[in-house]
Amino acid sequence: MIAQASNLVNTVNNTFYFIVGVSVFFLVIITFCMVYFVIRYSRKRNPKATNIHGNVPLEIAWTVIPTLIALVMFWYGWTDYKLESSPPADTYNIGVTGQMWQWRFQYPNGLEMDSLYLPLNKDVKVSITSKDVNHSFFIPAFRVKKDAIPGRTNIAWFRPEKEGVYNFFCAEYCGMRHSYMITKAIVLPLNDFNSYINNRFAAMKTSQANDSIKAAQHDTTKSTQHK
């Protein structure tokens, strides 16, 4: 069973199961008629066929009824989509950059990571772009997908509603290691999330500082040697 971990899951699932249900219903009717007619009107049982050229009321019925049903399906898909495409005003914003073949996530405090840490029950808005070719941001457990396209920023939003670790895939073919461009989306309770982000940020700062000290020392040594 596929995990259900965001606010978008129910709407997408309901529309999916509605259309699947209607489809199975009609498929069963069509298949049943086909099999029944083939048996009932086999050449052995019914050596002489009856010519029926058509029936206009029937044609109208099976044009109009499927059209109405299709309209309902369309409307469900559209209203869900309106929800998906309208982020609320107050969101936690994360930048997402795809590049062959890894993902980078930028947090508001400047932290950059290659796993997507998310706060539980908070509306998250992601701004998705790419550095090279097309990629796609896809978290099946959230029912969210949006392409990462160079030169353009796409927006998606969702609210993680269940703690846990979820698969994160690249869904747009991007070359040799496309199938390895996967990572994890990790949903933590808000407090844990905040302290994790802050700790990681502090660690990043320290290591950056260390790196720059080292680099400075390196430069000094180099320049001394040069002299």
Add this chain to the structure above:
Amino acid sequence: MNDDAAIAANGHVSFLDYQGKYKGIRAWILSTDHKRIGIMYLFALITFFAIGVTFGFLIRLELLTPGKTIVEPQVYNEFFTLHGVIMIFLFVIPGIPAVFGNFFLPIMIGAKDVAFPRLNLLSWYLYVTGGILIIVSIIMPGGPADTGWTFYIPYSVRTTTNVIATGTAAFLLGFSSILTGLNFITTIHRLRAPGMAWFKMPLFAWSLYATAWIQVLATPIIGITLLLIIVERVFGVGLFDPALGGDPILYQHLFWIYSHPAVYIMIVPAMGVISEIIPVFARRTIFGYKFIAFSSLGIALFGSLVWGHHMFAVGMSDAGQFVFSFLTFMVAIPSAIKVFNWTATLYKGSISLDPPMLYALAFIFLFSIGGFTGLIQGALSVDIHLTDTSFIVGHFHYVMFGGTGMGVFAALHYWLPKMFGRMYNMKRAKVAFWIIFVGFNTLYFPMFVMGWLGMPRRYYDYLPEYTVYHQIATVGSWILIIGMGIMFTNLIRGILKGNVVTEKNIWGGETLEWATDTPPIHENFEEIPLVTGTPYEYKQNDIEELPEEVIH
């Protein structure tokens, strides 16, 4: 020797024995006879199909286990690109029009040939050249394209593989397709036999007519787009690649403006085949002739306006998403009308389950699954989850293979005896059918399940939770290939060594191809027939049973 003299010398001989200006192989490769060109297409097509199947088999074999099974990721990516390019451009697009359209359209409307026989031969040469170029690209330095058959930019501008060779091939194949379409439109307008009004045409001719308009109107767009890719790669002009200031989304629009209508180029002729076969084997008139005829045109029209549904995740405007999703649901209606009319044609028929009919019924069932899963993806929110997963791979294989592929198989079993004057083994054909049917569903149905569970498409490797579905699918591919092996062996044996058929009308059809000799004579008819009735009258319902010695 001019034609009149040739006919005088030959009498009314089969087109297979006809002696024209040329002898031997040249009597085929220089022939402008639509029937010979149809047969040349058939052999080229089956060859390319076999190569496409091989790559499909290798894809499934690689996916048998997570991680490496047989090849490295780069090779796998080339496999699925070749599989897609060969199957789409060399098998499903030309398939039915080029083989059966060429052979039977002129006969069915009572003509001696197509309107432009020389253009017809030229389109065969373009097709074969394009095909060979694709095959040659496999061994050229740099290797075959690894972009997928969609050639999405920017990746296709950056890869070092032979995208230009493949693009040039697709360009040539596009020309071949346009010329065939042009030929059929003119043929249908100008060469119908006396008395054959539009609504007395067989439905196969209607489906080819609708298809031909899509071929002529939509194909130039892909031709120009592929040229633009070559311009961008070779001269560095920034059209689509953002690194050069271009827009990758523009490419996707141009690509799908052709490639979605192309889906209907693939399926509508198969629908025409089914519309022929069902009344013949139900031995009664078709239900709702005009509705089936007009629904082909409806598909051609609406089908040209729904390309954006391939791009619901790229970030189109809400208005764009709304319109494309709405029209996608509307294009389902003409297809549904066809399915209902075919099913109603079985009602009170006198049905015999010969191999062509089995494939036609399988078409209805499998195409319906393909259509319903299309509705599932037409819904915006659901498509966002499903697009670029194996759900879509399952969907288009149900439509393209379950639809068009079964249409080709049905047409082969229906018309090959007419084309070659020899019969295949009926029992073996039925056995092959059931193996194919089981293998097909075992192969493609698990793709819906794993797609819903989030398995992305074009993945070389996958997470362990998807293993079981991949393994069922791979086993399905083996069953399917065994079935097709039996089917093709049986058909080829039938053509070469099968029982000779001399009856004009082996199945009891009422369209004009069953009024000519088997195999048809050169120029099709001793005299051009005068058409009085519609093609599916079955007034007497007293056609003789197929003679026993032909069947066994």
